[in-house]
Amino acid sequence: MIRYLKKQNFWFVFTPYFWLVLFFFIPLALIFKISISVSEWGMPPYRDLFSLSEEGFKIDSTLSNYLFIFSDPFYIRSYLNSLSLAFTSTILCLLIGYPIAFYVAKSQANIRIILLVLLIIPFWTSFLLRVYAWKVLLQGSGIINSILIHLGFITEPISMLHNHYAVILGVVYTYLPFMILPLYGYLVKFDLNLIDAANDLGAKPINTFLKVILPLSLPGIIAGSMLVFIPVVGEFVIPEMLGGSDKLYFGKIIWDEFFVNRDWPVASALAMSGIVILVFPIVIFQLMYAKYNFKNE
Amino acid sequence: MSNSFLEIIDVTKRFGDILALDRVNLKIEKSEIFSLLGSSGCGKSTLLRIIAGFEKPDQGKILLEGNDITNLPPYIRPLNIMFQNYALFPHLNVTNNIKFGLKEESFSKQEINNRVNEILNLLELNGLEERKVNEISGGQQQRVALARCLVKKPKLLLLDEPLAALDKQLRIQTQFELVNLQNKLGITFIIVTHDQEEAISLSDRMAIMQNGEILQVGNPVEIYEKPKNTYIANFIGTANIFHILNKDNQIIIEELNYEIKNINNNKNFHKCLIRPEKINIKKIENQSDNSNVGIVKEVAYLGSYTKYLIEVNGIQFYSFMQNSLVSDNLQIKWDDKVEFKFNDSSIFLFND
Numbered sequence: 001m002i003r004y005l006k007k008q009n010f011w012f013v014f015t016p017y018f019w020l021v022l023f024f025f026i027p028l029a030l031i032f033k034i035s036i037s038v039s040e041w042g043m044p045p046y047r048d049l050f051s052l053s054e055e056g057f058k059i060d061s062t063l064s065n066y067l068f069i070f071s072d073p074f075y076i077r078s079y080l081n082s083l084s085l086a087f088t089s090t091i092l093c094l095l096i097g098y099p100i101a102f103y104v105a106k107s108q109a110n111i112r113i114i115l116l117v118l119l120i121i122p123f124w125t126s127f128l129l130r131v132y133a134w135k136v137l138l139q140g141s142g143i144i145n146s147i148l149i150h151l152g153f154i155t156e157p158i159s160m161l162h163n164h165y166a167v168i169l170g171v172v173y174t175y176l177p178f179m180i181l182p183l184y185g186y187l188v189k190f191d192l193n194l195i196d197a198a199n200d201l202g203a204k205p206i207n208t209f210l211k212v213i214l215p216l217s218l219p220g221i222i223a224g225s226m227l228v229f230i231p232v233v234g235e236f237v238i239p240e241m242l243g244g245s246d247k248l249y250f251g252k253i254i255w256d257e258f259f260v261n262r263d264w265p266v267a268s269a270l271a272m273s274g275i276v277i278l279v280f281p282i283v284i285f286q287l288m289y290a291k292y293n294f295k296n297e
Numbered sequence: 298m299s300n301s302f303l304e305i306i307d308v309t310k311r312f313g314d315i316l317a318l319d320r321v322n323l324k325i326e327k328s329e330i331f332s333l334l335g336s337s338g339c340g341k342s343t344l345l346r347i348i349a350g351f352e353k354p355d356q357g358k359i360l361l362e363g364n365d366i367t368n369l370p371p372y373i374r375p376l377n378i379m380f381q382n383y384a385l386f387p388h389l390n391v392t393n394n395i396k397f398g399l400k401e402e403s404f405s406k407q408e409i410n411n412r413v414n415e416i417l418n419l420l421e422l423n424g425l426e427e428r429k430v431n432e433i434s435g436g437q438q439q440r441v442a443l444a445r446c447l448v449k450k451p452k453l454l455l456l457d458e459p460l461a462a463l464d465k466q467l468r469i470q471t472q473f474e475l476v477n478l479q480n481k482l483g484i485t486f487i488i489v490t491h492d493q494e495e496a497i498s499l500s501d502r503m504a505i506m507q508n509g510e511i512l513q514v515g516n517p518v519e520i521y522e523k524p525k526n527t528y529i530a531n532f533i534g535t536a537n538i539f540h541i542l543n544k545d546n547q548i549i550i551e552e553l554n555y556e557i558k559n560i561n562n563n564k565n566f567h568k569c570l571i572r573p574e575k576i577n578i579k580k581i582e583n584q585s586d587n588s589n590v591g592i593v594k595e596v597a598y599l600g601s602y603t604k605y606l607i608e609v610n611g612i613q614f615y616s617f618m619q620n621s622l623v624s625d626n627l628q629i630k631w632d633d634k635v636e637f638k639f640n641d642s643s644i645f646l647f648n649d
Contacts, residue, residue, distance in 0.1 A: 193384035196351050199371040200378050201398030201449065211397070215388045 028275075035268035036061045045262050065269035075253065075270060079277070082250035085164070085239075086232035089171040093179035093228050094221065096172065101183035101220075102213075105190065116184070119177050127174065131241050134170050135161060138242070162244030170238040175231070179224040186220030222289050226282065233278060250274060300363075302327040302485055303348070303453060308357035310343055310509075317343040318354070319509040325502075330479055330486045332496040335506035336532070341489045344506075345455050348487065349378045361452065372401070376453035377446035381461055383438050385430040391441050392417075392426040398449045416448040419478075436467050447482065456488045460495060472498055493533050497521065505529050521572075526649040530570045537573060537614035541566045541646065550644075552612045554588060557641050566646040573615035575643035578605060578635040580628055593633045605629065607637060 037046040038060055051058045069075040104115045122130060137143050138160040145157035160166060190213070198208040236251030243249065250270070257267035301324035310318040318340045325331045333341040346352045348359060350371035359367045366374055377398070385394050392413060399409045417423050420440040425433055430441060439462070446454055459475065460468045476499060479486050490496050496503050497517040504514045513525040521533050530536040540551040543565055548557045550569060557569075581590065594613060595606035598620075605616045616637060618629075629635060 191382070191384060193380045193382060194386060196349075196371070196378075197380060197384035197386075198397070199351070200349055200374075201445065202372050202401035203397070204372055204401075207401065212386060212388075216386075 031268045031271055034264050035065055035272045036063065037265050038062050039065070039263055039265045044264060046265050065265045066273065068266060069269055069273065074248075078248045078253045079250045079274065081164075081247045082233045082235070085167060085171065085235070085247075085249060086229045089168055089175060089232050090179075090225050090229045092168070092172045093176050094225060097176055097179035097183055097224065098217075098221075100176075101180045101187055104180070105184050105187035106192070112188075119180060123177070128237065128241075131170055131174065131238055134166070134173065135241055138166055138169075161242060164243060164247040166242040166244075167239050167247070167249070170242045171232055171235060174238065175228045178227040178231075182223035182227060183217065183220040186217050186223075190216060219289060222285060226285060230278060230282065234274060301325065301360075302362060303487075304358075304360040305344070305348070306358045306360065308344070308347060308354045308359070310340075310347060310352065310354050316509050318347070320357070321509070321511055323504060323511060323514065325485065325487060328479075328483045328485055329501040330476065330488065330499055332488045332490055332500040332503035333506060334490055334493060334496040334503050334532075336491055339506040340509040341491075341506050342457060343509075345378070345457055345487065345489045348453075349376065349455055350374050375451060376455060377449055377451040378455040378457065379442050379446050379459055381458040383442035383462070385438060385441055385445070387429075387431060389430070390426070391422060391428050391430060391433070394430055394441055395444050395448050398445060402449075412448050416444045419447070420444045435463055436471065439463060439471065443478075447478075447484070451484060453485045453487065456486060458490055459488060461490075461492070468495075475499065497533070505532065523645055524570065524647075526647060527568060527570070530647075535573050535615055535617075537571045537576070539569050539571070539614075541569050548646075553609060557644055566648050568647045568649065570645040570647065571614075571639055571643060573604070573617040574602075574619075576607075576614070576616040576637050576639045578607065578616045578618065578629065578637045581634050581636050589637050591635055591637055593629055593631055593635055596629065596631055603629075605635075607635065609637075 033049050034044075034046055037049050039045060040047050047060050049059060049061055051060060104112055104119070107115060139145070140157040140159065140161075142160075144160065145154075148154045149157065194212055194216070195208055198212045199205070203211060234251045234254075235249065236255050239247075239249040239252050240255070243252075254267050254270050254274075257263050257270060261267075303323075303325040305321055305323040305325075308318055308321045309316075321340075321344060333344060335341045343352060347354050350366070350369060354367065357367075358365055361375070386397065389397065395413050395416060396409060399412060404412075417426065420443060422437070422440055422444060425437060425441075430438060433441070439459070443459075456475075460471055463471060472495065475486075488496070488499060490499075497520075500517055502514065502516050503520060505512045505520065507528060513520060513529055515523075520529065524530040524533060524536075527536070527538050530538060539553065542549040542551045548566070549555065550557065578591075578593075591607040591609040593605050594608045595604070597604040600620070602617050602619050605618065606613055607616055
């Protein structure tokens with residue numbers, strides 16, 4: 001195939017691949033390399049994988065980092081915590097985001113633009129600031145507690161911060177637009193006559209939703225869910241700022257291994273394992289998605 | 298207590314400042330093909346959507362066989378609608394599209410399959426059962442849309458521009474098929490269309506709509522021959538409209554300086570209609586004292602007939618002549634002098 005490509009076409013087609021190699025495969029390979037290196041004191045804190053000395057060429061690799069993290073339930077538990085956080089927040093984002101996306105998609109064109117801008121505006125503020133704002137809202141002397149005390153519902157401030165509910169709140173808040181936008185993309189193309197047709201053929205609103213709207217927006221649901229689920233598994237900042245000691249999350253553990261324990265090989269092994277475990281559901285999702293799209297071509 | 302099949306009583310609908318329907322009254326009889334004809338924005342689609350139940354009228358009532366259905370949701374109404382774009386479910390195949398409405402009712406699997414097979418045969422859709430709806434042709438999609446409605450055995454079928462998405466050849470064929478189907482099933486059809494030829498050839502009766510009002514209801518012959526006003530006359534077919542001069546008991550077509558004699562009605566009319574096919578023209582070679590003489594300004598040969606634009610005293614009108622002989626179309630040419638003739642009985646007078 002390449003034979004038929006002209007020179008300019010070659011660059012056009014392969015630029016994305018160069019990009020992927022440069023910014024995805026090479027960093028990934030480096031992390032993999034560190035993950036099978038032996039940890040030692042120094043800078044960088046691991047022994048070089050390949051060394052050339054008087055004794056000749058030597059490969060100094062080990063699987064002990066992987067064995068270590070899979071033997072310690074602490075790491076597995078944190079990974080499960082992250083998966084459960086990702087799962088819960090994806091479901092919540094879907095439940096909250098779907099009606100919003102539907103409403104926006106079905107609004108009149110001029111109102112739709114305003115609503116979309118409102119959805120995107122929060123991105124103009126730093127993500128850190130927005131999460132920090134939640135900290136201010138939720139803390140003991142924060143606005144919510146002050147109002148509740150003022151209204152007389154409570155006498156002592158309730159602790160809303162530093163637990164996994166606050167983390168879920170922060171994650172859902174942050175990732176909601178990533179659910180809404182792909183859903184919107186599919187729903188806006190939805191032919192409203194199909195809803196009328198289903199109604200006319202005797203389907204009650206709930207059946208119209210389940211049998212027509214939902215199956216036709218499935219690609220949007222899958223796309224939105226992946227955009228929320230995958231980054232939340234590795235989410236570090238939100239648990240760090242809003243979370244407490246009740247649950248430890250995977251992203252935070254990797255951070256700690258890197259910067260607190262300075263055990264780069266173990267941190268890299270954690271990151272690699274996380275990717276490998278996540279790749280399976282993603283591939284299955286993608287195959288399902290491709291099959292679905294193929295069926296609807 | 299009247300016994301019309303469907304009665305639309307004083308139906309009014311506003312969208313913001315726009316009055317989409319203004320106190321519309323209409324009676325539609327059982328087993329007729331009734332067309333709502335009008336240009337876009339006349340309210341015909343809104344009326345159809347109100348009958349289907351997608352919109353609620355601001356005022357007025359819809360009675361089906363004497364029962365008030367105004368506030369019934371669409372999924373309870375015993376009628377179905379075929380959409381202009383067909384609105385077939387893209388995620389379902391042909392059979393499942395047709396089954397969709399049956400599954401919403403409590404039929405046995407056996408009954409559903411029987412009905413689906415029956416309708417597949419009726420609409421010649423056999424062999425397409427497993428196909429995706431976007432893998433079949435426009436004409437086949439139209440039949441699937443029709444099948445999906447008819448399989449529910451509705452009392453009333455609403456058709457929104459049923460032929461608009463088909464190409465011309467298929468449209469004419471489908472017109473006949475629709476009429477045959479309706480005769481076979483006896484279901485009342487209400488068709489919304491902007492195509493006057495389609496309305497005339499399909500309908501038993503039709504209503505002409507403009508600006509949310511019904512201007513005239515009648516069978517196609519009445520509407521074509523005796524339109525209520527010049528708007529309708531121009532909307533249906535080609536119309537030559539002339540002014541009428543009433544003086545000294547004479548009724549004169551002003552532009553042609555022609556006195557209408559064989560007319561017993563002496564009401565004050567202001568305008569008259571003469572359809573182009575009712576005006577005959579004949580080429581005249583030499584100067585004639587006949588006053589009914591004009592000059593051919595345009596000739597359009599259309600196969601079965603020829604359109605001529607004639608100019609008399611600075612005004613223009615059309616004459617359509619059948620080309621019954623091969624030589625017919627050769628006779629009259631551009632800028633020829635012609636004598637025109639029409640029967641007084643083919644003049645229709647208006648007072649608008």
